[in-house]
Amino acid sequence: MSVLDDIVAGVRIDLAEREERIPFDEIVSAAQSVVPARDPMPHMRAEGISVIAEVKRKSPSKGDLADIPDPTVLASAYTRGGAAAISVLTERRRFNGSLDDLRAVRAAVDTPLLRKDFIVTSYQLHEARAAGADLALLIVAALPQPELERLYAEARGLGLTVLVEVHDEEETRRAVDLGAELIGVNARNLKTLAVDNDTFGRLSALIPDDRVKVAESGITGTADVERFAAEGARVVLVGEALVRDGDPEGAVRAMTAIGRDS
Numbered sequence: 001m002s003v004l005d006d007i008v009a010g011v012r013i014d015l016a017e018r019e020e021r022i023p024f025d026e027i028v029s030a031a032q033s034v035v036p037a038r039d040p041m042p043h044m045r046a047e048g049i050s051v052i053a054e055v056k057r058k059s060p061s062k063g064d065l066a067d068i069p070d071p072t073v074l075a076s077a078y079t080r081g082g083a084a085a086i087s088v089l090t091e092r093r094r095f096n097g098s099l100d101d102l103r104a105v106r107a108a109v110d111t112p113l114l115r116k117d118f119i120v121t122s123y124q125l126h127e128a129r130a131a132g133a134d135l136a137l138l139i140v141a142a143l144p145q146p147e148l149e150r151l152y153a154e155a156r157g158l159g160l161t162v163l164v165e166v167h168d169e170e171e172t173r174r175a176v177d178l179g180a181e182l183i184g185v186n187a188r189n190l191k192t193l194a195v196d197n198d199t200f201g202r203l204s205a206l207i208p209d210d211r212v213k214v215a216e217s218g219i220t221g222t223a224d225v226e227r228f229a230a231e232g233a234r235v236v237l238v239g240e241a242l243v244r245d246g247d248p249e250g251a252v253r254a255m256t257a258i259g260r261d262s
Contacts, residue, residue: 043084057243080249124136165185212235
């Protein structure tokens with residue numbers, strides 16, 4: 001079993017517990033009661049680099065990353081720094097995240113929020129909206145194409161912007177054929193957790209220029225952002241480097257300054 005398979009198996013167990021507590025029709029009703037989702041795409045299509053800044057306590061590859069007793073403090077710093085969106089990990093077992101973190105951040109900032117999780121069912125999409133998410137992640141490697149297409153259409157119907165994540169050439173072709181507007185290239189292999197920073201440059205060439213390309217993983221600072229921008233990235237998703245930085249606001253500001261007129 002790959003790392004991704006193991007994570008998804010755990011996600012399904014936790015999901016079954018939530019579905020038992022809150023029936024599907026109740027979560028659908030909750031999703032319909034929130035304000036419409038915010039659209040991050042105008043910001044992400046603007047000149048320069050946009051940053052999706054992540055609230056991330058832990059990862060399967062690095063273990064504990066940062067003590068974040070109050071995610072709203074970090075999210076507020078990201079917002080002041082000019083983040084285009086804030087990614088909030090909600091997966092519990094490997095990332096020590098929760099939907100409570102997403103709800104808390106939603107109450108604290110107006111910045112568009114990405115629910116960062118391993119979404120494999122409609123229930124999770126409605127959960128995301130009910131908790132205040134504006135974006136949802138769909139990982140191509142975790143979904144057969146018919147399920148990917150169904151969940152993508154359903155997410156868009158809920159008003160969610162979808163970040164479609166790829167790791168290799170076949171997955172990239174599937175994302176492009178899907179019509180995904182926002183495509184994330186993850187340099188981390190979710191089957192082995194190894195990082196290859198050449199992945200973005202290799203796969204970026206397969207993504208049409210009318211799509212917004214997102215570089216994910218392996219970003220340690222502005223030098224990496226500059227490299228990925230030169231290779232076609234319009235957006236970078238950064239977690240570890242920001243949660244470990246003593247000045248997350250300043251770090252986001254420095255990254256967003258890349259490619260913009262002074």
